[in-house]
Amino acid sequence: MIESASIHIGELYSRLQEARILLVDDEPILMDVLQAFLEEKGYKHFTKVADSRNALAALNDELPDVLLLDLKMPHVDGFEILEAVRASKLLEQLPVIVLTSSSDAETKLRALELGATDFLAKPVDSSELALRLRNTLTVKAYQDRLTYYDALTQLPNRRLFIDRLEWLLKKARRDGQRLAILNIGLDRFKQINDSLGPGVGDLILKEVAARLVAIVREIDVVSCVGADELWRDLARLGGDEFSVLLPGVNPRKSAAFVAGRIQDALAQKIAVDGNEIFISASIGIAVYPEDGDETDRLIKNAGAATAFAKSRGRGNSQFYSKEINEHAEYRLELEAALRRAIERQEFELYYQPKIDARTGMIEGCESLIRWTGSERGVVYPDEFIPVAEDTGLIVAMGEWVIQEACRQQVAWRDQGVGDFAISINVAGQQFGQENLHRVILAAMDAASMNPGRLNLEITESMLMGNAEGFIRKLHEIRKSGPTFSIDDFGTGYSSLNYLKRFPISELKIDRSFIIDIPEDRDVGAIVRAIIAMAHSLELTVVAEGVEEVGQLEYLKSLHCDLIQGYYYSKPLPADAFAAYAAASSKALAAHS
Numbered sequence: 020m021i022e023s024a025s026i027h028i029g030e031l032y033s034r035l036q037e038a039r040i041l042l043v044d045d046e047p048i049l050m051d052v053l054q055a056f057l058e059e060k061g062y063k064h065f066t067k068v069a070d071s072r073n074a075l076a077a078l079n080d081e082l083p084d085v086l087l088l089d090l091k092m093p094h095v096d097g098f099e100i101l102e103a104v105r106a107s108k109l110l111e112q113l114p115v116i117v118l119t120s121s122s123d124a125e126t127k128l129r130a131l132e133l134g135a136t137d138f139l140a141k142p143v144d145s146s147e148l149a150l151r152l153r154n155t156l157t158v159k160a161y162q163d164r165l166t167y168y169d170a171l172t173q174l175p176n177r178r179l180f181i182d183r184l185e186w187l188l189k190k191a192r193r194d195g196q197r198l199a200i201l202n203i204g205l206d207r208f209k210q211i212n213d214s215l216g217p218g219v220g221d222l223i224l225k226e227v228a229a230r231l232v233a234i235v236r237e238i239d240v241v242s243c244v245g246a247d248e249l250w251r252d253l254a255r256l257g258g259d260e261f262s263v264l265l266p267g268v269n270p271r272k273s274a275a276f277v278a279g280r281i282q283d284a285l286a287q288k289i290a291v292d293g294n295e296i297f298i299s300a301s302i303g304i305a306v307y308p309e310d311g312d313e314t315d316r317l318i319k320n321a322g323a324a325t326a327f328a329k330s331r332g333r334g335n336s337q338f339y340s341k342e343i344n345e346h347a348e349y350r351l352e353l354e355a356a357l358r359r360a361i362e363r364q365e366f367e368l369y370y371q372p373k374i375d376a377r378t379g380m381i382e383g384c385e386s387l388i389r390w391t392g393s394e395r396g397v398v399y400p401d402e403f404i405p406v407a408e409d410t411g412l413i414v415a416m417g418e419w420v421i422q423e424a425c426r427q428q429v430a431w432r433d434q435g436v437g438d439f440a441i442s443i444n445v446a447g448q449q450f451g452q453e454n455l456h457r458v459i460l461a462a463m464d465a466a467s468m469n470p471g472r473l474n475l476e477i478t479e480s481m482l483m484g485n486a487e488g489f490i491r492k493l494h495e496i497r498k499s500g501p502t503f504s505i506d507d508f509g510t511g512y513s514s515l516n517y518l519k520r521f522p523i524s525e526l527k528i529d530r531s532f533i534i535d536i537p538e539d540r541d542v543g544a545i546v547r548a549i550i551a552m553a554h555s556l557e558l559t560v561v562a563e564g565v566e567e568v569g570q571l572e573y574l575k576s577l578h579c580d581l582i583q584g585y586y587y588s589k590p591l592p593a594d595a596f597a598a599y600a601a602a603s604s605k606a607l608a609a610h611s
């Protein structure tokens with residue numbers, strides 16, 4: 020069950036009494052009377068300022084929910100304070116109820132022009148006061164909701180987060196305290212969203228928010244900070260990005276602790292629509308003052324630490340450091356270079372044969388992208404695919420791969436090299452694209468290719484949750500010829516039985532299993548079971564990353580259908596692949 024993190028409007032009303040009320044009046048007795056009366060009505064938090072010269076400092080310090088402001092005061096009068104409040108970025112939204120003994124319309128008009136929210140005539144009628152205060156706070160709570168809270172998760176949004184950060188920084192500077200920012204980015208969320216659809220994505224975000232709230236509440240009990248305080252220090256910054264602010268003396272220690280708790284909490288499976296989904300987060304941490312002494316820099320550095328954590332695989336937490344800064348710069352450069360590379364078509368496809376385990380014949384090949392046009396020599400996809408996915412460049416790149424692979428398949432067929440099935444790797448984001456099917460049809464058409472010769476490799480994670488739209492897309496594409504393979508099988512969490520719902524013809528066992536056979540008997544048993552079950556579902560089984568003859572013999576004994584790996588050949592440029600194919604068929608002919 021998805022639990023919601025939302026605060027309901029009803030709950031909001033009951034929270035009104037938690038409002039922090041700041042009173043500014045040069046008559047302390049009057050303030051005491053107002054406080055006593057409001058306490059009777061359940062309000063709890065008051066700050067009273069009798070010397071109006073201290074009013075602004077108190078306002079900036081307390082960030083109250085409402086200000087009750089006398090107009091006529093010595094030194095600094097209410098008008099001046101009102102003006103300063105409306106000119107301040109932190110306070111401009113603060114509701115101000117003006118207390119005025121003057122029935123003079125001009126005074127009221129001036130106060131209104133300066134941004135007063137409401138008026139109360141002096142001497143103050145107590146029931147009138149209670150009513151006005153309640154209304155003002157209700158309106159404020161409602162407006163705050165719209166302005167400062169994220170509609171989906173009900174968490175504070177980026178705007179409130181930045182306000183809070185600025186305020187906490189100010190306090191930290193003054194009190195010589197420190198402050199940590201945890202930037203939490205969900206791993207592969209884009210892919211989940213693309214393959215499962217935004218509806219499921221939203222449910223996951225809500226569940227993540229609920230878990231973060233639970234953790235924050237738990238820390239809250241430990242650290243004895245008011246629940247309200249920490250609640251506001253947790254925010255959804257947008258998309259799959261969340262943040263927690265941790266003020267304190269030793270924020271590194273608490274940040275490491277909280278990051279650990281978050282990782283644990285997110286590691287628990289999420290059940291959505293009867294499916295189990297596993298997510299994880301990459302957490303970047305920046306600490307004031309050493310990693311930056313103002314808002315922008317701290318946010319930027321926490322984000323850079325998150326990106327770095329992501330680049331090291333899922334579920335990592337990472338403190339900001341100088342090296343990360345260099346890494347962030349490198350990523351930016353890489354992104355720019357990648358954009359140019361797409362324009363200039365600096366990519367090349369390499370091809371790795373898939374060999375029939377029984378006959379030794381080439382059955383097909385997998386195309387693997389290389390960036391060859393850069394000054395760096397050949398750049399491997401592990402280095403640039405993640406950047407391409409983050410930036411959306413993967414879509415344009417993927418389109419080129421589809422076209423190029425189709426063109427090459429037909430060229431080899433026509434040159435007599437062989438009519439091999441050709442596999443391409445398709446990223447989740449490409450399925451998020453409306454026109455993927457059309458792009459595929461157009462590419463096959465332009466090349467005059469037999470559609471049955473195209474194979475699309477998709478990963479387990481793209482199937483998770485089995486979104487209707489995604490399944491429909493697979494079936495539509497399958498109907499027009501191309502087949503599907505499940506790539507990296509065994510690294511995700513899908514059961515084989517689950518695969519029945521998808522139009523899949525082939526399963527590729529991930530290299531991480533192959534490495535350990537035949538020595539590791541447990542892994543051997545898993546591989547044996549995968550092959551047997553795949554065959555019962557009439558799927559062809561490919562072993563990936565076969566490097567040694569021992570592995571090959573073992574896989575043959577388990578009736579694995581196809582072998583891919585360095586044992587036969589590394590991925591090769593097109594002409595080298597053609598030469599390999601020619602040599603291979605010659606050798607086979609000589610043998611028979």
Ligand code: C2E
Binds near residue numbers: 420
């Ligand atoms: P993948 O789809 O799992 O591809 C197999 C990877 O294993 C390839 O790495 C291949 O060179 C490598 N490999 C094959 N046999 C062996 C072996 O015997 N030993 C070892 N150690 N490695 C072997 P590569 O080419 O670096 O590609 C890495 C990943 O990048 C691919 O993993 C795939 O996920 C992604 N990728 C490659 N080309 C494309 C593409 O055109 N589009 C997309 N979206 N992703 C691609």
Ligand code: CA
Binds near residue numbers: 444476506
């Ligand atoms: Ca693949």
Ligand code: CA
Binds near residue numbers: 506507527529563
């Ligand atoms: Ca693979």
